[in-house]
Amino acid sequence: MAVSQPVVIPPSSKAAPPVRQNGRWSGYAHLLAARMKEMRREPEVIFWVFVFPLLLAIGLGIAFREKPANTTSIAIVAGPQAQNALDLLHRSAQSSAIHADVVPLQQAEQAFRLGKYDLLVQPDDHGGFQYRYDPARPESVLSRNEVDDALQNAAGRKNPLSTSSVVSNKPGARYIDFLIPGLLGMNIMNAAMWGIGFALVDMRQRKLLKRFVGTPMRRSDFMLALASSRLLLMIIEVAILLGAGILIFHMEVLGSWLTILLISAIGAIAFSGVGLLTACRAQKIETASGLINVVMMPMWILSGVFFSYARFPAVCQPFLKALPLTALNDALRATILQGSSLASQADRILVMVIWGGVSFVLAVRWFRWT
Amino acid sequence: MSTAILCQDLRKSYDGKLEAVRGLNLEIQSGECFGLLGPNGAGKTTTIEILEGLLSPSSGKVTVLGRTWQREERELRERLGISLQETRLSEKLTVRETLELFASFYRRPRATGEVLAELQLQEKADAWVGKLSGGQRQRLAVATALVGNPEILFLDEPTTGLDPQSRRQLWDIVRDFQKQGGTILLTTHYMDEAERLCDRLAIMDHGQVITEGTPAELIAKLGGNHVIEFAVSENGSKIPMERWRGLPGVESVWPEDGLISLNVREPHLTIPVLLDAVASQGAKLQHLTTRQASLEDVFVRLTGRHLREN
Ligand SMILES: Nc1ncnc2c1ncn2[C@@H]1O[C@H](COP(=O)(O)OP(=O)(O)O)[C@@H](O)[C@H]1O
Numbered sequence: 139m140a141v142s143q144p145v146v147i148p149p150s151s152k153a154a155p156p157v158r159q160n161g162r163w164s165g166y167a168h169l170l171a172a173r174m175k176e177m178r179r180e181p182e183v184i185f186w187v188f189v190f191p192l193l194l195a196i197g198l199g200i201a202f203r204e205k206p207a208n209t210t211s212i213a214i215v216a217g218p219q220a221q222n223a224l225d226l227l228h229r230s231a232q233s234s235a236i237h238a239d240v241v242p243l244q245q246a247e248q249a250f251r252l253g254k255y256d257l258l259v260q261p262d263d264h265g266g267f268q269y270r271y272d273p274a275r276p277e278s279v280l281s282r283n284e285v286d287d288a289l290q291n292a293a294g295r296k297n298p299l300s301t302s303s304v305v306s307n308k309p310g311a312r313y314i315d316f317l318i319p320g321l322l323g324m325n326i327m328n329a330a331m332w333g334i335g336f337a338l339v340d341m342r343q344r345k346l347l348k349r350f351v352g353t354p355m356r357r358s359d360f361m362l363a364l365a366s367s368r369l370l371l372m373i374i375e376v377a378i379l380l381g382a383g384i385l386i387f388h389m390e391v392l393g394s395w396l397t398i399l400l401i402s403a404i405g406a407i408a409f410s411g412v413g414l415l416t417a418c419r420a421q422k423i424e425t426a427s428g429l430i431n432v433v434m435m436p437m438w439i440l441s442g443v444f445f446s447y448a449r450f451p452a453v454c455q456p457f458l459k460a461l462p463l464t465a466l467n468d469a470l471r472a473t474i475l476q477g478s479s480l481a482s483q484a485d486r487i488l489v490m491v492i493w494g495g496v497s498f499v500l501a502v503r504w505f506r507w508t
Numbered sequence: 509m510s511t512a513i514l515c516q517d518l519r520k521s522y523d524g525k526l527e528a529v530r531g532l533n534l535e536i537q538s539g540e541c542f543g544l545l546g547p548n549g550a551g552k553t554t555t556i557e558i559l560e561g562l563l564s565p566s567s568g569k570v571t572v573l574g575r576t577w578q579r580e581e582r583e584l585r586e587r588l589g590i591s592l593q594e595t596r597l598s599e600k601l602t603v604r605e606t607l608e609l610f611a612s613f614y615r616r617p618r619a620t621g622e623v624l625a626e627l628q629l630q631e632k633a634d635a636w637v638g639k640l641s642g643g644q645r646q647r648l649a650v651a652t653a654l655v656g657n658p659e660i661l662f663l664d665e666p667t668t669g670l671d672p673q674s675r676r677q678l679w680d681i682v683r684d685f686q687k688q689g690g691t692i693l694l695t696t697h698y699m700d701e702a703e704r705l706c707d708r709l710a711i712m713d714h715g716q717v718i719t720e721g722t723p724a725e726l727i728a729k730l731g732g733n734h735v736i737e738f739a740v741s742e743n744g745s746k747i748p749m750e751r752w753r754g755l756p757g758v759e760s761v762w763p764e765d766g767l768i769s770l771n772v773r774e775p776h777l778t779i780p781v782l783l784d785a786v787a788s789q790g791a792k793l794q795h796l797t798t799r800q801a802s803l804e805d806v807f808v809r810l811t812g813r814h815l816r817e818n
């Protein structure tokens with residue numbers, strides 16, 4: 139007889155509704171997951187954090203790419219002697235490096251002012267030439283020398299000394315190699331300042347911080363989750379930018395990836411501290427954006443992102459080197475381009491740690507959850 | 509019955525000048541639904557946030573479930589549920605994710621599915637918070653307060669700005685919570701909400717409690733449960749107020765917007781005499797209505813102002 143037995147319900151299952159029990163790190167894990175989901179669902183974040191730096195790298199990399207033979211563009215002022223000048227240039231050894239147009243005087247002058255030509259060559263009445271150049275423009279000076287050599291040699295000048303040149307633009311010494319670590323540093327700063335500073339003020343303005351504080355949530359878990367989300371994102375940023383450098387621009391990474399990640403992480407944490415400080419009291423996101431931009435903008439220019447800060451006067455150098463972004467950029471460049479170790483950059487690490495540490499301590503003291 | 513919330517001589521001034529709360533005493537029993545009723549700026553939010561431990565008072569004493577905020581904050585947080593007057597939850601998380609997040613903060617939260625069902629949010633469980641209607645958002649806000657399985661529920665203006673149906677839905681949720689043994693403290697500037705939902709209430713104005721009791725008690729304090737409002741023609745407008753005050757069954761008189769309001773115990777006795785009095789002055793009655801007295805009348809009588817005016 140196949141009669142099903144009635145299921146015996148143990149007494150415990152009739153008691154109070156199932157209570158689930160949360161572990162120590164449940165809050166942290168959920169905060170981190172929520173933060174990552176929110177960012178993934180925010181198109182602006184994806185754009186500014188991942189796409190924008192990539193576009194910047196590609197755009198600047200193409201604009202400043204090494205021209206094949208470093209050509210110069212010059213204008214030969216139209217006149218009876220213009221053809222003579224052209225012939226001389228064509229005969230010269232440098233002919234492939236000089237692009238010459240024959241243009242009426244007025245038009246040539248205007249184009250020169252606009253930077254289309256590096257040099258004006260004006261035949262004079264005695265079979266010679268007059269150069270017009272701008273000593274403030276390096277390429278104009280170079281062009282004058284090059285064209286002068288070309289014309290003189292083609293006209294039969296004999297050099298007393300035999301010399302030769304070899305081209306040297308190996309990966310590692312090009313503008314794009316300089317640029318990519320700088321962009322990486324800038325991106326780590328931008329993302330940390332916005333990802334921490336702006337996010338916090340936004341949550342404060344929405345009264346979400348206050349709402350969280352109204353639960354048993356541990357405040358340290360909240361901060362830790364915010365910082366962890368930053369570090370996770372940073373790893374992706376490093377991979378994308380350096381990946382683009384390697385794949386598109388054939389960049390060579392000499393240092394170890396672990397060192398690069400460690401330096402990036404120290405930078406990200408330092409700027410998270412600075413971001414926390416800028417956000418510690420602001421009630422409105424407008425105030426926060428203003429503060430964040432005031433902190434970041436000087437460093438875009440002063441910390442050697444797009445060009446070397448060595449161009450600033452010598453008296454400024456100690457101050458520039460004390461900026462956190464300068465330290466981060468220098469450390470990234472030394473590691474990526476020269477293969478320097480972490481230990482050899484203790485001074486730069488120290489600069490970042492001090493900025494991050496002092497900001498963090500002040501931020502915690504002044505922080506308002508409401 | 510034990511005391512759930514107790515506060516004594518609570519005071520709060522912002523920036524050292526403005527006194528938002530001026531000497532407040534409240535005693536709220538376990539299992540009751542207590543309301544703070546008052547106009548905007550009365551100090552309701554300030555009061556409830558002090559009791560929630562989110563603001564510190566300038567002076568005064570607060571105990572919640574027999575504990576103080578200074579000494580046992582974390583323990584208290586496990587046992588309270590809070591919905592602020594205005595919180596904008598993250599728009600790009602789903603309803604379920606939001607509730608899971610809040611549940612993760614508590615040692616022993618309720619099952620989120622059960623809370624979603626209770627607040628009629630299952631259909632929207634996988635929708636982004638940004639796509640919810642006002643009523644659904646407010647229910648989610650209350651859900652985040654209930655998911656921790658609290659003993660006391662704090663609700664600051666839970667139905668402000670909601671349509672009538674959403675308001676009633678929320679009232680049902682509050683009643684269910686109370687039926688399961690919960691204690692509720694809510695603030696509102698809707699007198700109908702206070703009247704229907706609260707066992708007891710305190711009417712607040714300018715940072716002070718001006719009167720306190722059950723809705724029925726407060727209305728009874730007016731003297732009569734009925735209000736007669738009338739207007740007389742031009743030649744009757746010179747009749748002094750004392751004349752109306754002297755009519756049988758009239759407890760009090762106050763003029764309002766060209767009308768005269770009488771608080772009466774028994775309209776069927778007062779109205780005939782009123783008509784005679786008007787006629788004897790050679791005046792004509794231009795308007796006459798009677799209605800049940802409400803908490804609004806209580807507030808108007810005590811302050812000379814309406815709850816909703818600003
Ligand atoms: N953070 C604050 N700073 C200064 N004044 C405030 C602040 N919050 C509220 N107030 C003032 O305190 C008074 C009471 O406000 P509130 O408690 O929000 O009243 P209610 O909730 O009853 O509308 C109001 O006059 C308000 O302007």
Ligand SMILES: [Mg+2]
Pocket residue numbers: 552553554593665
């Ligand atoms: Mg309020």
